[in-house]
Amino acid sequence: MSTDTGVTTGAAGAAAAGERLLEVEHLTVKFPTADGLVNAVTDLSYGVARGKTLGIVGESGSGKSVSSMAVLGLHDPRRTRIEGSIRVDGQEVIGLSEAKLRRIRGNSAAMIFQDALASLHPFYRVGKQLSEAYAAHHPKASARDARRKAIEMLDLVGIPQPDRRVDDFPHQFSGGMRQRAMIAMGLINDPSLLIADEPTTALDVTVQAQILDLLGDLQREFDSAIIIITHDLGVIAEMADEVLVMYAGRAVEYGATRELLTHPEMPYTWGLLSSVPDVSGDVDARLLPIPGNPPSLLDPPSGCSFHPRCVHRDKVPGDLCTTTIPDLSPGGRGPGHLKRCHLADPERIYATEILPEIAPDLADGAPAAPAAAPTNKEA
Amino acid sequence: MGPPPPPRPTVGKFAFIVKRLLAGLLVLSTLVVSIFLLFWYGPRSPVQGLCEQRTNNRCTADFRAQLEENFGYNNPMLSELGKYVAGIFTGRDIQLGANTFVECSAPCLGLSYRTFVPAFDELVRRLPATISLAVGAAVIILLVGVTSGVLAARRRGTVADKALVSATLLMSSIPYVLFALLVYLYLNVINEVFPEAGYTPLTENPVAWLSGLLLPWLALGFYNSTQYTRFSRGAMIDALSEDYIRTARAKGLSSRTVTFKHGLRSALVPIVTIFGIDFAFLLAGTIFTEIIFGINGIGRWGLEAIQIEDFPVVQTTVLFGAIVVIVANIVVDILYGVLDPRVRIS
Amino acid sequence: MVSVQKDADATLTRHRSGGEPVLEVEDLKMYFPVKSSGLVRRTVGHVQAVDGVSFQVPAGGALGLVGESGCGKSTTGRLITRLHDPTSGAIRFEGTDLAKLSPRQMKPMRRDVQMIFQDPFSSLNPRHTVGAIVSSPLVTHDMVPKNKVLSRVQELLEVVGLNPEHYNRYPNEFSGGQRQRIGIARALALQPKLLVADEPVSALDVSIQAQVVNLLDDLQKEFGIAFLFIAHDLAVVRHFCPEVAVMYLGKIVEIADRETLYNRPHHPYTQALLSAVPDVRQAAVGGRRERIRIEGDVPSPINPPSGCRFRTRCPLAKEICARVEPPLMQIGRRHKVACHFPGELGKHPEEPVTARLLGVDDQGSPDPGGSPTDLGNPPGFADTWFDLDKRQMAGATSRSTTQDAG
Known part of the structure; x- marks a missing residue:
């Protein structure tokens, strides 16, 4: 474990480190269970600056949600072992008392969740749930003030006739409106950090587009830092300034979105890119799935946790992949792009083996040319 | 401009009640006829x-x-x-x-x-005793059962939780007759810890009413609260694992608000459902409690009537029990709609 | 333009090689009654879940059915496998109308038409072993002698990429992707000619989705199974299906070969849908992709908008759209669209192209001089179509021998 707590971790990605609103360092989260210790997150470091968006990508069990729940101290301390440091606007969160945590939750840092129907209480009116969030951090506000604030927020997120819909129950809202209401609730105390956990996964694409636009607009308005957790690289590409790719509880690649998605250096990221068909890609191209299944967090593989599924393992000399966890360190593309991989020349492999498969149109010409933009770009 | 609001189900509460009453009436008529036939053509x-x-x-x-x-x-x-x-x-x-x-x-x-x-006059005469017993026991059942269940759910997995659940299981494994007899024997006969059990009308002497019912209340209440401890604990654990509880915590609400306002509010729905029916059974007569503690209520009356083949009384107690259960069911269904806005009977 | 033409020709030959349609659905409707509350539960309305859908699936080919939740795509799939009884319409499978069969008559047909479900967790009985799950259709339909069942089960497990020795395990011992493979093995047991796949990969993790899509790809090539592929993921459908239909509120609004549908969609809804998909390649540019913003949510199918059902959210909607429903009109060799103002993005006509066909004026009021043409709602494509540029009928032959158009 001590192998990867090297020099590289803290200074990841962003140019303006130190100024960042959220600073997560060496975060490790473990859950003791009857079957053993679940290593949900291991030695994870990242940060977000005000007005910026960090995208965290990973599949189920990658630790992406666990780590962000830890930011709000939402894990039951009796059932969780947390180490490392999480600072929200300079305030250390780990080890903070429940009372002090409560002052952060929903106030300076808020969270919205994937399934808005399940995440809103079915028995309380939408407005009530919003004003409750407001009153929790404005003890002096009257019930009328809180209600007025709730209506104002519903209006802000684009709910028609907010003064009427404020008294609806969540089940009377459509899916998109419920997610808008969730966002309104998250933003009601003007948080400087908003964590959106799969905010659009359950929604239809046209509604997803509306919600993502809304998040972007609100971010510009409130200058908040946003963490968007998703499995959809398309969402990341359009929303995030920086990307953190997680696998089996660890960061495996971290860098600026444009840099990372145009020059990915980690085979797992390649796998994610190549296993999703593209709306404008070649239809005869075969998808290149990642073989096998995500590893058990009870008993993670030795060495690099991705090695049992990695098709490029044989390009690394010896048995390095199976014995040694690679550091999260800069590859050939500068200090802003970190990857956890033993491959010596990932850029060449990507350009010659991966890109021709997933985007032949990009492979020959200039690699990162925006000419790749989709055909239906007008309107 | 925006989408039309989703169609709200029309609240046919009145029609619903009428429908349920009609169904209840059908049950009652069937009961009247079948008990009649049983006595008429019995061996x-x-x-x-x-x-x-x-x-x-x-x-x-x-x-x-x-x-x-x-x-x-x-x-x-x-x-x-x-x-x-x-x-x-x-x-x-x-x-x-x-x-x-x-x-x-x-x-x-x-x-x-x-x-x-x-028989109806006799029923009315015995009703206050049975109601007093049922209401008092119900208060204890709910207070003790739900409170301990909620506390256990909040501390689930701890030693205290496990001890509580084991204790309630142990208690439930004792037959109630035995439990009530032992309580009576040890707390009333051998050690006179409690005043002599019995029933005095509330209007006659409130102190005697209270003191005479205290022990039967406790016996009936505590014994039955154990299943509510386990049931509320389960309902509460389910409720606390819902996504909206996570949302409530993420809003920065205090743990008490989260537990009671958000958690218990949801857990109450299944608890109310079970309790409605249980309360109906308490009202229909608690035979053992009434006999052991010498309370002249409906349960004891019905049992005696069966022993001496007092047909009209048997018929009366059965009908009374059926009416109470039917009404309780309707009340539970209405409450269900009040508690859960998604149901809002339609 | 030339290359586009070549594409279309290529598609055509591919379809021709796919042969006759194995499935032909014509004017299929499914109205679910909405009951009133009260003492007597009267039917007060209908959810028009599927409202006059027609399409073909070529033998060994694949048709994609896309749309947002509530558009009726899943109901359509369930109608074809007769999990619901259609209100009206025909489902012709190799000439037999499945819609008219009794459950007993349907049983032998179920061999040929199988379904794969979305949720690999709830669609497998947790108390049955994988062997029992996969063998039950074999036993029910007496497909193989009793002593051969196990070997057939193992063969099927191997085909879908599972360890054949695991037939004795229970579904909970498998991951989501593996369970979906079990569901596929069960569907394959009867060697169906048509598989209705309802969101077969949307419940799976990204890396696993590709494995399952590739498996379905291989199965189609190897066994010549035709697919009705129902999904909300436009990219997956594009990858899998040479022909795609877009549904909105119970109706098909556009159907075309994939090159046309994805590169030159003519319906504003298809255009909005495509532009809404977040694109990884946008990373090279940064920021949000420019897109057509459509407001609001899908209206209730109980009370759908008059005229064109998309008009409440359509950026192009005009008076005629509220008055007259646009017919699903063939505008290309393999391209139909249901819009009064069909056109490529930014090139939508100013005047409704459908007015003359429908016998109305440009505002949609009945035109006394007009003579409405009944276009019908046929499942396949005709040899002649309405040419949008020339505003007249054109045909496949008209290009080579220009004179005999119409």
């Missing part, structure tokens, strides 16, 4: 018990025949059933001897074979 003469009672167990065939004649068992069954049903609505005079008539006003459910008092 023994319906007046056998009465005959034994009147003759000190030296019932003769002649006397029995005379009783059968007096009580109308020689008339056609349907006409007697008709009289019985009509009596419920209009009241009737019931012939006892050659020239003896007893006035039985509506709702007439027949005369008790033992006392020759209208």
Whole structure:
């Protein structure tokens, strides 16, 4: 474990480190269970600056949600072992008392969740749930003030006739409106950090587009830092300034979105890119799935946790992949792009083996040319 | 501009209640007829018990025949059933001897074979005792059961939680009769920790009412609260694992608000459902409690009526029990709609 | 333009090689009654879940059915496998109308038409072993002698990429992707000619989705199974299906070969849908892709908008759209669209192209001089179509021998 707590971790990605609103360092989260210790997150470091968006990508069990729940101290301390440091606007969160945590939750840092129907209480009116969030951090506000604030927020997120819909129950809202209401609730105390956990996964694409636009607009308005957790690289590409790719509880690649998605250096990221068909890609191209299944967090593989599924393992000399966890360190593309991989020349492999498969149109010409933009770009 | 609001289900609460009442009425009529038939065509003469009672167990065939004649068992069954049903609505005079008539006003459910008092009047006389017992026990059941269940759910997995659950399981594995007898024996007879159990009307002497019912309340309440401990604990754990609880915590609400306002509010729905039916059964008569603690309530009355084949009383207690259960079901369904806005009976 | 033409020709030959349609659905409707509350539960309305859908699936080919939740795509799939009884319409499978069959008559047909479900967790009985799950259709339909069942099960497990020795395990011992493979093995047991796949990969993790899509790809090539592929993921459908239909509120609004549908969609809804998909390649540019913003949510199918059902959210909607429903009109060799103003993005006509066909004026009011043409709602494509540029009928032959158009 001590192998990867090297020099590289803290200074990841962003140019303006130190100024960042959220600073997560060496975060490790473990859950003791009857079957053993679940290593949900291991030695994870990242940060977000005000007005910026960090995208965290990973599949189920990658630790992406666990780590962000830890930011709000939402894990039951009796059932969780947390180490490392999480600072929200300079305030250390780990080890903070429940009372002090409560002052952060929903106030300076808020969270919205994937399934808005399940995440809103079915028995309380939408407005009530919003004003409750407001009153929790404005003890002096009257019930009328809180209600007025709730209506104002519903209006802000684009709910028609907010003064009427404020008294609806969540089940009377459509899916998109419920997610808008969730966002309104998250933003009601003007948080400087908003964590959106799969905010659009359950929604239809046209509604997803509306919600993502809304998040972007609100971010510009409130200058908040946003963490968007998703499995959809398309969402990341359009929303995030920086990307953190997680696998089996660890960061495996971290860098600026444009840099990372145009020059990915980690085979797992390649796998994610190549296993999703593209709306404008070649239809005869075969998808290149990642073989096998995500590893058990009870008993993670030795060495690099991705090695049992990695098709490029044989390009690394010896048995390095199976014995040694690679550091999260800069590859050939500068200090802003970190990857956890033993491959010596990932850029060449990507350009010659991966890109021709997933985007032949990009492979020959200039690699990162925006000419790749989709055909239906007008309107 | 925006989408039209989703269609709201029309609240047909009135129609719903009428429908349920009609169904309840069907159940009641079926019960009336089937108990009637049971006594009428049962293996023994319906007046056998009465005959034994009147003759000190030296019932003769002649006397029995005379009783059968007096009580109308020689008339056609349907006409007697008709009289019985009509009596419920209009009241009737019931012939006892050659020239003896007893006035039985509506709702007439027949005369008790033992006392020759209208069964309904006897029911009304015993009702306060049973209601007092049921309400007091219910308060204890809910207070102790739900509170301990909620506390256990909040501390689930801890030693205290495990100890509580084991204790309630242990308690439930003791038969209630044994439990109540032991309580009576140790806390009332051997050690006079509690005042003598019994029933005094509240209007007569509130202190005596309270002191006489205290022990039966505790026995009935604590024993039955154990299943509510486990049930509320389960309902609460389910509720606390919902996504909206995570949302509530993420809003920065205090743990008490999260537990009670968000968690318990949801857990109450299944608890209310179960409790409604349980309370109906308490009201319909708690036989063992009433017998052991010497309370002259409906349960004890019904049991005695079965022993001496007092047909009208048996019929009355069964009907009363059925009505209570039917009403409780309707009340639970209405409450369900009040508690869960998604249901809002339609 | 030339290359586009070549594409279309290529598609055509591919379809021709796919042969006759194995499935032909014509004017299929499914109205679910909405009951009133009260003492007597009257039917007060209908959810028009599927309202006059027609399409073909070529033998060994694949048709994609896309749309947002509530558009009726899943109901359509369930109608074809007769999990619901259609209100009206025909489902012709190799000439037999499945819609008219009794459950008993349907049983032998179920061999040929199988379904794969979305949720690999709830669609497998947790108390049955994988062997029992996969063998039950074999036993029910007496497909193989009793002593051969196990070997057939193992063969099927191997085909879908599972360890054949695991037939004795229970579904909970498998991951989501593996469970979906079990569901596929069960569907394959009867060697169906048509598989209705309802969101077969949307419940799976990204890396696993590709494995399952590739498996379905291989199965189609190897066994010549035709697919009705129902999904909301436009990219997956594009990858899998040479022909795609877009549904909105119970109706098909556009159907075309994939090159046309994805590169030159003519319906504003298809255009909005495509532009809404977040694109990884946008990373090279940064920021949000420019897109057509459509407001609001899908209206209730109980009370759908008059005229064109998309008009409440359509950026192009005009008066005629509220008055007259646009017919699903063939505008290309393999391209139909249901819009009064069909056109490529930014090139939508100013005047409704459908007015003359429908016998109305440009505002949609009945035109006394007009003579409405009944276009019908046929499942396949005709040899002639309405040419949008020339505003007249054109045909496949008209290009080579220009004179005999119409």
